[in-house]
Amino acid sequence: MNEHELARKIVQRLNGGLDHIKQGTLYRLQTARQAALDRCREVPQPAFNPALAGAGFSVSRGRFFNARNLIAMGLLMLSLIGITYWQYVVQSNDIAEIDASLLTGDLPFNAYIDSNFEAWLKRSSQ
Amino acid sequence: MSMLANRATITKSSLPMSSTTRRNPLANRKELSDFLAAVERRAFKQAMFAMRDEQAALDAVQDAMLKLAEKYAARPATELPMLFQRILQNTVRDYFRRQKVRALWTTPISALVGGDESDERDPLETLEAQSNSNPQGAPPEQLEQSQTLEIIEKALQKLPQRQRQAFLLRYWEEMDVAEAAAVMGCSQGSVKTHCSRAAHALAALLKEKGISL
Helix, strand or coil: CCHHHHHHHHHHHHHHHHHHCCHHHHHHHHHHHHHHHHHHHHCCCCCCCHHHCCCCCCCCHHHHCCHHHHHHHHHHHHHHHHHHHHHHHHHHHHHHHHHHHHHHCCCCHHHHHCHHHHHHHHHHHC | CCCCCCCCCCCHHHCCCCHHHHHCCECCHHHHHHHHHHHHHHHHHHHHHHHCCHHHHHHHHHHHHHHHHHHCCCCEHHHHHHHHHHHHHHHHHHHHHHHHHHHHHHHHHHHHHCCCHHHCCCHHHHCCCCCCCCCCCCCHHHHHHHHHHHHHHHHHHHCCHHHHHHHHHHHHCCCCHHHHHHHHCCCHHHHHHHHHHHHHHHHHHHHHCCCCC
C-alpha cells in the first residue's frame, strides 16, 4: 500500500470518527463558532479616512483605544511628568541650596572663581 | 480561558496569493459561518492529537475561531482554510510554550511546598467510561471500527508534531504541498519528507497492532 492509499484509508476512518464526538464537545464548538461570528459582526466597517490612508496603522476606536493601550499611555504620561518634576523642582532646589551656601558663607564669592583657590584647598587638605 | 500572546499574525508574503485569489470576493458572514462549521470538528481533533487535553483543545479551537473572525474575516473565502490552520497551529504552539514556562515555576515551588496527602483526588471520581466499551446492542462491526479508530488516533498522537501536522494538512485538510508548506512555514520538500515519514510510521504502528485497513 502506497502513501496516498494509506492516507486515504486513514482519513476515511478519521472522518467516520467525527460523527461520534460527544454532544457536550459539539455544543462547545458550536458556542465557540457563534462567539466568533458575533465578534466578526462587532468589528466596525472601515470608514473612509483619506488623511490616514496607507499610514500603516489604524486609529479606529476599537483597535487603538483599548484598555491595554490606555494603561500604557497613562504610565508613559506619569513617567514623563515625574521626569519633568525631577528636572525642574529637585535640581533647581539643589542649585538654590548652593546659591544659599555661597551667599551665606564666610568666603567671598571671588574665591570660588579663582582657580588657585581650588589648588590651595587641595594642598591644605593634604 | 485566556490565550495571552497573539502569535497568529500572518504576513501577506507568508501565504501564496495567486491572481485567482486576488480576484475572489471577500468572505461574507455566511461563508465564514459555513467554513467554521465545516472545519470545527477536524480542528478539534487536530488540537486533541497535539495537546491530548480536551479542554485545552476546545480552548485552542475557540481562540483560533475568534482570531480568524476578528482579524481575517475580510479576507477572501479561499484564504480562510490556510489562515485558520496557521492560526490554530500557532495557538497550539503557544500553549506548549506557556506549559514550559509554567513548569519552570511550578515544579520548584511544588517541590518546596510538598503535596498534602488528604488533597489527593480519588481517581475513581474522574474516571470516564471507555469510549470503546461495547454498549448493549452495538454490533461487533461498530465496535471493531471504534477500536480501529482509537488505534489510529493513538498512532497519530505518537507521531512527531511536524510529521503529524504535515500528514493531517496534506491529507485530512486536502491541502496541496505548497499550501501545507505555507501553513507550516517550511519548504515544500520538507512537507513531502514529513508526509512520507508519517505514512511509514503510521503503517508500522498499525501493523504492530495487527490492523489492516
